[in-house]
Amino acid sequence: MRRVLFDIVDPLYVRPDQTVTSVAFLPRRIEGALEVGLSVEISRLTTYAQSIRNIQKFRLYALKAGYVSQINLDCIHDPLVDNGAHALIIGEIKKSKAKQLSLGATRVQYP
Amino acid sequence: MIASNDLILDYESETNTSSISEDVVFYLGDRRKSASNTTIVIYKTFSTLSESARQMITKANSFKSLQDNWDSHGAVAPSSENIERAISFIKHADKNLLPFYFTAPGPNGELVVEFKKGNKEAAAYFNPDGSTELAMNEGDAIIEEGTIENNYKDLLRFINA
Numbered sequence: 636m637r638r639v640l641f642d643i644v645d646p647l648y649v650r651p652d653q654t655v656t657s658v659a660f661l662p663r664r665i666e667g668a669l670e671v672g673l674s675v676e677i678s679r680l681t682t683y684a685q686s687i688r689n690i691q692k693f694r695l696y697a698l699k700a701g702y703v704s705q706i707n708l709d710c711i712h713d714p715l716v717d718n719g720a721h722a723l724i725i726g727e728i729k730k731s732k733a734k735q736l737s738l739g740a741t742r743v744q745y746p
Numbered sequence: 747m748i749a750s751n752d753l754i755l756d757y758e759s760e761t762n763t764s765s766i767s768e769d770v771v772f773y774l775g776d777r778r779k780s781a782s783n784t785t786i787v788i789y790k791t792f793s794t795l796s797e798s799a800r801q802m803i804t805k806a807n808s809f810k811s812l813q814d815n816w817d818s819h820g821a822v823a824p825s826s827e828n829i830e831r832a833i834s835f836i837k838h839a840d841k842n843l844l845p846f847y848f849t850a851p852g853p854n855g856e857l858v859v860e861f862k863k864g865n866k867e868a869a870a871y872f873n874p875d876g877s878t879e880l881a882m883n884e885g886d887a888i889i890e891e892g893t894i895e896n897n898y899k900d901l902l903r904f905i906n907a
Binding site: 647 | 858
């Protein structure tokens with residue numbers, strides 16, 4: 636099964652050619668510790684509107700799960716109480732890996 | 747003006763430029779390589795900032811107004827010191843006519859300054875702890891990783907090759 640993952644990004648991360656910058660894919664440091672994985676959503680379990688909620692504020696990008704595996708990262712389904720589509724990209728995500736993730740991400744236009 | 751290729755490859759001019767007018771461009775070759783395989787580095791002296799550098803600096807300065815949680819997902823705002831480090835780098839890189847493309851804050855207070863020339867891209871990262879990182883890629887392939895301090899010459903070679 637080919638899964639597509641959605642990532643929601645701030646417009647400051649969007650480059651002039653509508654691709655996304657690598658820093659959008661850097662894990663966050665929360666209370667001194669890096670988060671376990673990058674939060675994304677499984678596209679078939681959500682919709683554009685559910686994912687993005689505020690179309691003025693955010694932009695939506697898609698990544699193929701196969702591509703994520705290809706660059707030696709893993710995707711796991713991590714459903715939350717209020718978001719059954721939630722998933723995580725896990726692995727050692729340094730700057731070059733974040734760059735590779737950004738290269739695989741494509742903008743999803745508002746339907 | 748084309749200088750002879752026995753000049754030293756560096757991003758700092760080693761030429762006495764006091765009598766040179768604005769916008770003079772030097773082409774510096776690497777004397778460690780043969781003439782047929784010369785690495786060309788372009789160095790601009792006494793020039794005002796390019797329009798693209800000016801735009802990068804304006805945008806970087808605008809990040810000073812960001813507050814924590816600026817992306818609504820808990821992003822840490824970059825410090826003024828970190829922004830100034832990135833701006834100093836932009837001014838420096840402009841002297842080498844590096845092709846600026848984009849700058850952005852990261853989620854942990856870092857900043858990235860990106861370059862793009864055709865299929866080649868490079869990203870210079872300024873981390874909140876004062877460290878730097880540099881990543882170069884051509885298409886999907888990561889060509890080199892390192893730091894700005896150690897790999898700046900590699901960046902010049904990569905972009906200008």
